[in-house]
Amino acid sequence: MSAVTIYHNPRCSTSRNALALLRERGIEPQVVEYLKTPPSRDELQRIAAATGEPLRALLRTKQPEYLEQGLDDPQLSDDQLLDAMLTTPVLINRPIVVSAKGARLGRPLERVLEVL
Structure with missing residues (x-):
C-alpha cells in the first residue's frame, strides 16, 4: 500500500478513532500533529483539492475563533x-x-475508507 498521512489531533476522539481504524487495517500512517506542525499554504491547497470539496469544508466551524475571525462570511x-x-x-x-x-476529512469516520 502507498503512503498514507493523517493530519491528527491526539486530543480529538474522532481523530484518535481514525488513527485506530487505519492501524486496524494494517496501515501505519505518517502522523502529522498539525497543531504542532501546521501544513503549509501549498499543502493545505493540495489537500483541499484532493478532497474534491471547497477549502471551506476543511474549516472547523465550531471553534470560537471561527466566529471571532468572521469566517462565517461567505464572501471571504x-x-x-x-x-x-x-x-x-x-x-x-x-x-x-x-x-x-x-x-478525506474523517467526518464521518467511514469517509477515510474511500481513500485507502
Whole structure:
C-alpha cells in the first residue's frame, strides 16, 4: 500500500478513532500533529483539492475563533480562509487522511475508507 498521512489531533476522539481504524487495517500512517506542525499554504491547497470539496469544508466551524475571525462570511476568498487556517491551525478540521487515492476529512469516520 502507498503512503498514507493523517493530519491528527491526539486530543480529538474522532481523530484518535481514525488513527485506530487505519492501524486496524494494517496501515501505519505518517502522523502529522498539525497543531504542532501546521501544513503549509501549498499543502493545505493540495489537500483541499484532493478532497474534491471547497477549502471551506476543511474549516472547523465550531471553534470560537471561527466566529471571532468572521469566517462565517461567505464572501471571504480562499486566500483569506487559508490565512486564517495558517495563523490559527485549530481552525483546520480533523482528521484528514491523505493517500495516493485522494484526501478525506474523517467526518464521518467511514469517509477515510474511500481513500485507502
